[in-house]
Structures are given as C-alpha cells and as structure tokens.
C-alpha cells in the first residue's frame with residue numbers, strides 16, 4: 001500500500017493528540033476532553049461517520065500505550081469521580097416492607113428464587129434509578145468515542161436537520177432532543193405529540209387524551225426536556241418539572257424514557273438531573289441524590305413519597321415550590337378519591353411556599369387515555385344515565401370537575417386524539433367463555449397455542465400466586481408482580497420478564513407475566529403481544545388500561561377476556577356498552593349498532609384442549625399443594641415467633657380455639673397432599689409433558705393424512721409445540737375469523 005492511499009479505519013486506530021480544554025466548554029455534558037487529528041476524511045453514511053486516512057495517521061503497536069492513555073484517561077477520571085459519587089451512599093439497604101404475605105414471595109415465584117443474585121443492592125438500586133449504563137470496558141470506550149466524536153464533528157452535522165423534518169415542523173426543538181429522538185428511531189411525532197408539544201412549549205395548560213401506547217410521555221416530556229436543555233446553558237439551578245404517576249413502576253419507566261432522550265447532555269456530568277422518587281426504595285438515599293449539584297431538575301414521583309420528602313425536609317419544599325411545570329400522568333387515576341388527598345396536600349404546600357418566590361401558578365399538563373366519569377363506575381352497578389347535553393361535551397364536563405380539584409394557570413386546552421373509540425384501534429379483542437374453575441386450563445391452552453409474550457391480569461392476589469405456581473409446574477417461564485410484593489422484587493421481576501421475553505421471542509417460546517392491576521396503567525413493554533383478562537376487571541377504565549399494555553406505538557396486539565356465561569350477560573354486556581362510543585352506536589344509517597357483537601369468540605380447538613386437561617389437573621393440584629404447604633409453614637413460624645416475642649408457650653390447641661385461625665388452617669390443609677403423592681404427581685406430570693401434542697391426535701405417517709407433516713418440517717410452516725398444526729398466531733387467527741365471516 002502506498003503511503004498516500006487512504007483506507008477506512010476505526011476511531012481507535014488513529015493517532016489522537018490531546019488538546020487543552022477551555023473553561024468555556026466545561027458545562028457541555030458528556031464532554032470528556034478534546035482530542036484532535038489531522039489528515040482524516042469523514043464521510044457520513046446513513047447517519048454513521050466513516051473515517052478514511054493514510055498510513056502515517058494510523059497508530060502502530062508502539063503507539064498503543066500512549067494513544068490508549070489518551071483515550072482512556074478522561075474516562076478513568078470520570079470513573080474515579082463516579083466512585084466518589086458512590087461512596088457517600090454507604091451501605092444503606094432498600095426499605096423492605098415485610099408482612100406475612102410477602103415473606104414467601106421468593107419461594108413461590110421462579111423469578112424470586114434467585115433473589116440473591118442481587119449481591120450489591122446499592123448498585124442495583126442505582127441502576128434502577130439511573131437506567132442502564134455501559135458495563136464493559138469496550139462499551140465504555142465506544143461511548144466515550146461517540147461523545148468525543150460528536151463534540152468534534154459538530155452535532156449539527158451528525159444528524160442533519162433534514163433527517164427529522166417531521167419533528168422540526170412542530171417546533172424549534174434543540175439538537176440534544178433531536179439527537180435523542182433520532183437515536184431512538186422516532187422519525188416523526190405521533191398525533192398527540194404533534195398536537196401538544198407546540199402548545200406545551202408555549203407554556204399553555206393542557207388536558208391531553210389519547211389511546212394507550214400513543215406516546216403521551218413525550219407529548220408532555222419534550223416541552224419539559226427543552227427547558228432542561230435551556231437550563232444547562234443558562235446554569236439555572238431551579239427545578240423545572242414535577243411529574244406524578246400513580247405507580248412506582250411507571251415513575252421509573254418515565255424517568256428512563258426521558259433520560260434516554262437527553263443522554264447526550266446528562267451523560268456522567270449531570271446524571272441525577274432526571275430523578276424518580278418513589279416509595280419502596282430508600283428515602284435517605286433519595287435525599288442524598290437530591291443534594292448533588294444540578295440533581296432533581298425533573299422529578300418523576302409517586303405522590304406518597306414526594307409528600308413524605310417535602311414534609312420531612314423543608315429545604316426540598318423551598319426548592320420544589322419553584323417548578324415551572326406540573327404534570328399528572330394517568331391524571332384520572334391520580335385524581336380519583338382515595339389517591340387525591342396526598343396530591344391535594346402537595347399542591348397546597350407548594351403553593352403556600354411559592355407565593356414568596358414566583359408567580360402563583362405553574363404550567364399544568366394532565367394526560368390520560370381515559371377521562372370519562374362513566375368508565376369508573378363499577379361494572380356490577382347501574383350506569384349513570386347521561387343527560388342529553390352531557391353527550392356532546394363530556395371532556396368539558398370532566399374538566400370542570402377536575403378544575404375543582406386542581407388549579408390551572410389558565411383554562412386548559414383540550415386535545416383529544418381518540419374521541420371516537422375508547423380502546424386503541426390496534427387492539428384486537430376476543431372472548432373465551434369458560435366456567436370459573438376452567439380459567440387456568442384456558443390460559444394454558446392460549447399460551448400453548450400462541451406462545452408469545454403474554455401479560456395476564458387477575459383481580460385477586462391469590463389468583464396471581466396460584467396461576468404463577470400452576471404455570472411453573474407446566475414448565476412455562478412466568479413472573480409475577482402485585483402490590484404486596486416488595487418494590488425491589490416488583491422491579492426485579494419486571495426486568496427479568498423483559499429479558500426473558502426478548503430471548504424467548506426469538507425461539508418462539510412463551511413468556512408470561514402475571515399481575516394485579518398494579519401493572520395495568522402506563523407500563524410500556526413493547527414485546528407484549530397478548531393481554532389476558534383472567535378476571536373481568538371491576539371497572540371499564542381498568543379494562544382499557546390493562547388491554548393497552550399490548551399494541552404499543554405502531555404495533556398491533558390481542559386482548560382476551562376470560563368470562564363465565566353468567567358474566568357475559570351481566571358485567572361484560574355493560575362493559576361493551578360503555579366502550580362503544582356514542583358515535584359508533586349510531587353509525588350505521590342512524591341505526592344503533594349491536595355493541596355486544598364487537599367482541600368475537602376466540603376459536604378453541606377442542607382436540608388440543610382435551611390433550612391439555614390431564615396435565616392441567618395435575619399442575620393445579622401441585623400448585624395448590626405448594627402454596628398451601630408454604631403458607632402453613634409460614635403461619636407456624638409466625639405463631640412461634642410471636643409467642644417467643646411475647647415470652648409465652650403455645651400448644652397446638654390454642655390455634656384451634658381461634659375460630660378464624662382454625663378455619664383458615666383447615667382450608668389450607670384441604671389443599672395439601674402427602675409428600676409421596678406430590679412426588680408421584682410430579683413424575684406423572686413430567687412424563688405427560690414429554691408427550692408431544694398432536695393435531696387431531698395424529699400418530700403415524702409423516703406424509704399421509706390431510707396435512708403433510710414432511711412439508712411442514714421442510715418449509716418450517718409447522719407449529720412449534722403441536723405436531724400437524726400450521727404455525728399460527730392469535731392476531732391473524734382473529735383477523736382471519738373476521739374475514740371469513
């Protein structure tokens with residue numbers, strides 16, 4: 001090769017020279033140092049920088065030590081200062097709320113079994129608060145290189161303005177935000193984003209309604225992030241935004257989502273600028289994080305924990321009363337009775353202190369997929385009849401009601417992007433009619449037939465535990481989350497579920513998350529293909545939010561309701577009535593549509609179902625036994641411990657004298673089986689699980705019969721778990737059914 005011929009190289013093959021950094025650049029987040037190089041051509045291809053240079057600029061082996069020092073040093077310094085950041089936290093433990101119900105969580109869930117994997121609790125909690133950071137040395141170096149590069153090349157060049165024209169149309173967004181959007185692959189705003197971001201940027205109060213999964217987080221998030229970018233430049237230290245969510249998981253998720261967009265400016269330098277503050281995690285640790293310079297500019301919190309913090313620490317109250325923007329995500333839920341008290345106290349406290357500083361009110365944005373009062377009525381009770389004039393302006397009416405609860409700066413602008421339908425149009429709904437005791441079997445059937453990523457919602461925590469144990473017996477990867485679990489376990493199971501789901505989806509294997517309604521709102525797990533309502537929810541808003549965990553962003557998904565024939569004519573009928581909007585009801589030439597028919601029955605293949613029955617019965621018996629045995633064991637330990645603490649002796653009769661304890665014990669005892677029986681059942685079940693399922697119980701020849709199995713095998717058209725069955729998925733089954741009709 002001639003000396004002058006240019007070849008393509010990687011950044012780390014070049015002989016970089018360090019350049020002294022001026023103080024003026026000190027505030028540029030993510031900037032580790034400046035290095036320069038001559039004689040290198042940079043071409044941008046598909047948004048990626050490609051480097052071309054001649055031999056003399058490529059380092060040889062002798063240069064390695066020096067140049068590595070050059071690129072690695074800044075990072076090592078950062079690592080060091082990072083360590084200093086870490087040390088002050090000490091060995092605080094996460095707060096654990098223990099009661100009898102929680103103590104055995106770990107024993108029942110497959111995910112919980114590995115609790116001890118979380119060796120360093122601080123690190124893990126930090127990870128949860130801060131989101132994922134690069135782990136390996138190579139990842140760290142790559143990230144460093146990316147940052148050095150961006151600074152060197154000028155950000156404007158890296159994503160040219162023509163790359164995101166749709167975003168630029170809606171407002172003057174900063175390069176940081178555009179870069180973040182580009183990195184996430186969000187090439188254009190969703191409808192709710194396009195309509196609300198310009199208004200949000202102008203400082204209007206907003207009431208935003210849009211379907212589940214339609215991108216509401218960034219609709220309110222981008223105007224706030226823009227203020228954060230601006231404050232980085234002006235060095236304004238006042239907090240910017242306060243975002244409330246009804247659940248802890250949602251708060252974590254929102255903060256991670258916002259962090260991802262602004263990674264470029266927050267990276268390392270101001271990594272605590274966006275913080276989530278929720279219950280279940282150490283309050284002392286959160287207080288310490290808030291002491292960092294520039295931390296907590298945007299807070300995402302659950303009301304309970306935030307109130308606790310500002311009541312406990314008057315400095316924090318003084319600080320947060322200066323916010324510019326207040327957001328209520330899932331506002332209808334936050335403002336429901338029972339949740340509102342804490343929120344009302346927060347507003348009062350912030351306002352009473354604010355008078356001394358800024359103008360009396362901040363910008364308020366409230367968002368949800370459901371703002372209708374009717375949706376909150378219990379499905380078992382009589383629906384409030386709408387008066388004629390209420391029909392037109394239901395949102396106005398709701399707003400009027402909300403204005404009695406929260407003070408807006410000015411009358412909020414209402415943006416409603418799904419006025420017609422209440423459930424996202426990308427969700428295909430289906431019904432399975434079954435007897436109450438057959439629910440487990442039908443969940444198993446569904447998962448066997450459509451082995452995707454599935455989220456099952458139950459109304460009772462006992463059902464979550466039972467279904468989890470049942471599916472475990474059937475060797476299905478399951479995880480559970482429900483409110484009595486420790487926060488640490490909830491977050492951990494959620495992470496494990498996501499990880500497993502992304503692995504299993506590549507090999508067409510089922511992954512199941514079983515949850516109480518703590519997971520019904522806001523959670524965004526893009527892989528979820530199916531939602532199963534194990535029980536019919538108690539109110540229509542819960543149905544909408546539960547179902548909305550599938551079909552996120554532009555994806556489609558399936559929501560299946562398990563329902564007894566009695567429920568079908570009662571609560572389900574009422575649910576359908578509430579979900580059918582007024583416009584839909586009068587659509588076909590003034591005639592009312594038959595709303596009951598908008599949910600179709602999921603086709604059930606009885607020969608497959610029949611093959612699952614024996615396994616299901618054994619798994620159910622073993623799951624009941626496991627739960628009852630654990631629970632009895634726990635009760636015994638609890639009683640012994642209580643007696644020891646009180647310094648008294650207990651004999652077994654004491655327990656039987658208490659009617660409630662005795663009844664409870666008998667109920668549990670009835671569900672246990674002998675150890676030998678359990679061993680035998682387990683063996684039998686394992687044996688059954690090795691027998692392949694067959695369509696039409698087909699046994700013999702590969703090429704005979706109606707379906708050519710050899711053809712299936714060769715063309716990979718066959719179902720993974722059922723011999724002789726075509727590959728299928730729930731979404732196309734339902735779509736085909738409709739087409740055939």
Ligand SMILES: Nc1ncnc2c1ncn2[C@@H]1O[C@H](COP(=O)(O)OP(=O)(O)OP(=O)(O)O)[C@@H](O)[C@H]1O
Pocket residue numbers: 185186187188189190193210211212213214215216217218368369521522523524526548549552553554
């Ligand atoms: N402009 C965009 N382009 C593509 N994807 C987007 C865009 N904006 C957001 N998303 C993605 O869409 C998904 C849903 O977004 P988000 O969680 O904000 O929805 P939501 O409307 O708040 O839903 P819910 O009502 O269920 O809380 C997320 O995975 C998010 O990353």
